[in-house]
Amino acid sequence: MKSSKEEVIPVKGLPVSAAYGWSVGELMEKFIKELRNKKILATKCPKCNYTYVPPRLTCGKCFAKMDANNLTELSGKGVLVGYTTAYVELDGNGNFRDLNKPKLIGAIKLDGADSTIFMPLLDVEPEKVKEVLKVGVVWREETKGELADIKGFRPIK
Amino acid sequence: MRGKVAIIGYAQSYHQGNMPMTREDMVFEVAKGAAEMAGITREDLDTVINASNDYLDGRTISELFLVMPMGAYLRDYTKVEMDGAFAMFYGMLKILSGTHDIALIVANTQGSTFNPHQISTYMLDPTFDRQIGVLNDVSMAAIQARMYMNKYSVSEDEVAIVSLKNLGNAAKNPHAHRRMPGITIEEVLNSKLLYDPIRELTMSPISDGACAVVLATEKKARELSDNPVWIEGVGSSQDSYIRNRNLYHLEGLEKAAKRAYQMADIKNQFAELDLAEVSERYAYEELMIYEALGFCEKGKGGTLIDSCATFKDGQLPVNPSGGALSADPITATGLIRVVEAVMQIRGEAGACQLPGVWRALAHGQTGVCAQSNIVYILGGEY
């Protein structure tokens, strides 16, 4: 089979986009709202003790059901289990753009949680990052009960 | 289970960055090509299964306008919105059910339509990870790569050797998108750094491409083909979401491989397999794939590549075609691996041909950090 060299006409789109607003569900709503009080909530599976952050209704490990009674509060401290230095980022329209200053992304296991979250790492030089670094939440100046209340994590003593 | 399933025809496009061909024409050529090779017409197709993705193709119901080019007119038809290797699994299930004799599987993606890495962000938990905004498939792979490399002291050089091997192999593959004869380690290590340690040459390119295979029952295969390739084993498994997954290993792939080995009765991969074609979207991933497929112990992927055992002339060559690092039209990539393995078994791999290939492994994946995997064991007529 040979590739035939037919001419094609490029077709460009109009500047339209589809907008979404995903309802988050009961436990996730609690999680997001409690960020205002600088609290991080998780659910602990009553059967296998796996602790999920953010919280959720079904345990993915043993399939037990969970609800608001299984919510527990975490300290907001944890350890770094993985990281990367980003030299580019996506602009939302499908283009990678170069960053003037590299950014760090961390994979963090919060104390008391079993799941890993992926967050910006702040106030640290790329060469200083290593695993099992202790990290803590950096809150936005004024917390409003939104996911953006967590600016990221930074190393702590 | 009753009977066996064979691959009796295949075709793939000349994968490129921006193919001067419409999606329709590209699909028509591979679908028709595979059917012609199998010596069948449209009327012989009992079922046609497409593998494409609405997000990648930029069309809701991406297969709607592909019905006619695929030869699905008035045929039994469906779409698997995953890698083509999964679509082939569905084709196999239909044939094993005894309801269909011949299946055509067509997988296609034109990466030039929209950046697939942007689309990978739409796969994340929309209520959390997508909102945080730092993750996509490349940054997530970078985190996994760092975790894996740090834990098992795998060096960047060892990862670069994977690119060196695959891109070098691709130089002889006319279908590959990224062909780099004489590529050096320095070239790989000096290529643009996106997310440490993922560089331009240690990740797959964005490709346009398509691939098709024809499956048949044992009876039909013997009627139609002189050298059918048999599906001796298949196994598939989806892993947990990235937040709740062991990122140091590809546990989903391990499970899938176990199932395939069990079905094909394989106990010693090195002795019983002649080659493997795997979907490594990133160079480090190939090392993790070695471990999950049981080619080496956990954490020893780096040692295995150092030993050159997976090079073309090694004991168990992996990706003699160049693998996903050489061309990655997302939903077609896994099916291309199957086709490359079939070509080797049939002795039709041209300049990439290795001597004495009887039995090969092919792997396809979908999702961030290879979340869902499928493994085939393919064998020729002994």
Added chain:
Amino acid sequence: MWRNVAVIGVGQTKHGIRREVNVAEMIGEAAWKAIEDAELAPEEIDAIAIGNMQGFGGICQAELWSGDWFGAPGKPLLRIATGGTTGGSVAQCAIYQVASGMFDVALAIGFEKHSDSKEPGATMGLAHVGLANFFHLLACGLDFKTSLAWGGGVGAAAGVSGYQAANYMHRSGCKIEHLDMVAAKSRSNAAKNEYAHLQWPNCTVDYIANHPRFGEIVAYPLRLGHICPASDGASAIIVAAEERARSAERPAWVRGLASCADEENQMAENAQGVAVTDSSEQIQCKIAATKAYSMAGIKNPREEIDVAEIYQPFPHQELIYSERLQLFDDGKAWIPLEEGETQIDGRLPIDPSGGVLSTNAIGSSAMQRVAECALQIMGKAGQHQVPKDVKNAVAHGWGGSTNFTVVTILGDTPRLRR
């Protein structure tokens, strides 16, 4: 098919606007209901098939993220998506998973969450079917008025339906009143189905035709009250091999299944021409139905089918497809409708659940047709259970630009007798 396969469990969420749960929770709800209904342990599920149309809810391959909510980790999973037929195609995938002999128990899930889209009815997700074609047409100098005519088709299913209805009315002699009858029947049936979205108890033809808002003709001959809602919801079934199904109280045996694709209606890729001039013809449905009936050993569907669940987001489609499913003479389905034959207590009830006209969560819709047929056979349909012994039921789904059809036939006895 060399192996008998049956539906042994059904789970549906309440369909409607579900802003109190997220997608994953909604899928999980249906899946666990089905698993509990089949009295299975989650470990007994060998394989999963799932599907939706991802453009509507805005998540790509949602099962990758949400898999943990319905027990997917460690299991082989196939994602199936074929437009409106999605749910039916997913159900068929699960049937093949078991029929192949590779797996003994499979879980099939269809879902959609339209309300996650900020546009009413997820219009952008729908328009996206033909958006690329539309951009091409605009680049070729399409004027505004003609773009509206094309636009009818750009909305794929919804758009071609007005044209399709006119075609059907022309060749059958059916009137708008008959469309009102289908709509009234569906909405009042839905009031008896706890999972349905638009529940209008005792809805009358008069209400549909003369309501100041619902009575308005929005695209001749369709009234606003004729058009399906955009719902949120998920539904699931459990398919099991004979050995396992025997232990169920009253399984719904799979007796026949088929799918078929015709050429696109109105336009092909890049707005190229197609050779289908009457989209109410639906030859692919004739083919799929014939195949499925022959597999099921059904020689006279009119006599042997006890209940039909037809995918009908627009009322004329119930009439077209009931003819194509060989339940009535060509062009005559409106006569038995007039005579009340297709009511819940009629001779041949069609869509006792209220159908897609009352509930349309795209990925779930065609799955619900299979699920509802299973419920009717199992005798578990509750208030909308048809008052007779159901031996055979036919579940239908259409997708694409009405050019895909899936037909699944369930029965109270296995296909192969041993």
Added chain:
Amino acid sequence: MAKKERKETIAVDGIWPVGSYSYKAPELYKELLEGFKQKRIIGSLCTGCGMVYVPPRNICGRCWRKIDTRASVSDVGTVRTFTISPEMKRGRTKILGVDPVEAGWLKEGERLIMVYVNFDGTNSNYTTILMNSKPEDVHIGMRVRAVWKEQPEGKLSDLVGVEPIK
């Protein structure tokens, strides 16, 4: 059928930039528009099954082959089906953020008759507008003729619509 109070949780937002995609089209419309310049309609003829596709198509899925034969077809045809819009009113709908009546694209109170026309000698429907006719007069089987712009410029808008043959 009163609205019930609904439980609701908060939502988080996201965008899918569908307009940022780029696609590829074959050159078939160039041929169609070349024909329009001369007030002619071009279709493609499949020499396998004799189907004439309008606008031209380059693959016949019935014969599963490429088509490269073109045919010039009649601009007289038959209405195969139609649909009619409700009365267009200011403030009724917005299309991509524009009110078509306000923008002067449609007249206040106008009802648009949209038709599928099967031009003689073809096997396809062509989607267009029925002009110079009342909504109550349109019917399937109606004979119509193409209305061309006086000075065609090789655009789709050269074919303004169709009108009934008296």
